[in-house]
Amino acid sequence: MIQELQEKLELCSKNEHLYLEYLKNPEYNAEYLIMNLISCNLQIAANEIFGKKDIYKGKNCFFRAALLKLFLHENYDKGTYTSSNLFLVSNGFMYSILSDNPKLINRLSIYEDNFLDTFGACFAKAIQACMRGDNKYLIEQITNLERHTRKGNAKNYSGISIAFKGLMEFDKNTIEEGIKEILSKHNKQEQPTVIKDYLNLEALTLAKLALRKGILVNIDNPLLPKEMIPINALENYKGYDILKEIEAFL
Template sequence: MSELKETREEWLTQVVNLQNDHSKEQLAKDVANYHQLKWGCVLSSASSLPRYRGLKSFFVENDIHGLKQHFYVACKLLIACQKEAETCDFPFSGYEPFLYGLLSDSPEIFDWLIHAELKDKDDVKTPHFHWHQFQLVLRRDDDALRETIALVAKKGRKHDKALAQAGQDFFSLLLKQDKEGLQALIENQAKIKSVNELEGQFLAGFAVVHAKLCWCRGIEVQIQNPLVPMELLPVEPLDSYDVEYDFLRPEWTPPPPPGLLSKFKRLLSRKE
């Protein structure tokens, strides 16, 4: 945040306005240069704008519909990114797909989160193992979830191991439907400073994901922290969602390679 101490809302609005001015023109250039770029990198980079737009919709404009729509688009960009052979960053390197995907309330995005392939999900000390536990919660596969808790209690990192052994980790509390224990855990998580300076001004990432998972499982935790907005916790999908970008629509095809286009034009000129 600048030295002028603008509010978080002013800061967010400034970021969105700057990216809006740049993004449309840049994406048009990127599509034209499709064959010269790592398309997965383009998609991953483009996902930041709808994330910020979603935050602005809710926290500046009080528009929860806009938040869900923009977060849906952000995740659609990540889905497309994941399908590319070359990408700058694997979408599930962090928890963000679960944060923005769950808050979109889109059944399509929920399905993606549930079935996404996590290459390191069997290594108890990796983030992917934790994301896989999120998947098991959404799948309601409680037997498999119990197995992961037992594995953490045996081989997890020191802090995680201690919580799992005591039955005080998030997933154990969830299975016990310990609403008070879950609320206390999430309240403590919400106090942890986010590594994302701008987004962390509005959402406590892990706390929001855990709170949303509780509501997905019918445990309506009540959190007294503005970084875990209660309005976002009920699962209420929009009637419809729009991908917004033509290159995300199923019928879109990439432009032909420059050399192929030139060759085609030469063939046409000869026929004339």
């Protein structure tokens, strides 16, 4: 598996450089290139964390991935939709939590969405509610999550609403129950292809949210790497040149 990670990293590093160069040319589809850059950062994160055992460089990759989602919002979604790519899927919010960057997390906690009523949007809003300590808003999102997870592929994420109930009530057992249920359905979920063999995004995000409330979950599962749960911000985070304006306003 380590060798496979290294082989993928070499290709990904080449592609990362190419995508950044292509972004300088207005004739290329910038949105497509940015989405590919996000995937590159997830692949690099997997190699840094699970191949090289470098948690810190891995966190920086999640920081970049979240910033790229913000870049999409500010440059392509803003003014076009009431909702945006940020809320269409909740990955940007999860990447920010995994990065441990406090300014980025705070920035994402203030975005508002009044359009999309989807599982992903409700999950994103529940993360925001936790970060803001807004239990009234969290209760609303838990109700929405319960409704969405009664049908379709969202059924495979039903443990999320359980975990959020535990977070709201500071109940470790309930949090762990929800996370375990999420992990049990990992193979049926739509995890990002480049990291699905190494971690479960939702489970790790919820475990880190729990620790922010002083609750350390105790679950033995390789998809919930314990070394990723502690909250330690980096002294310096490094984005890309195209993200400097976004970084300046964090």
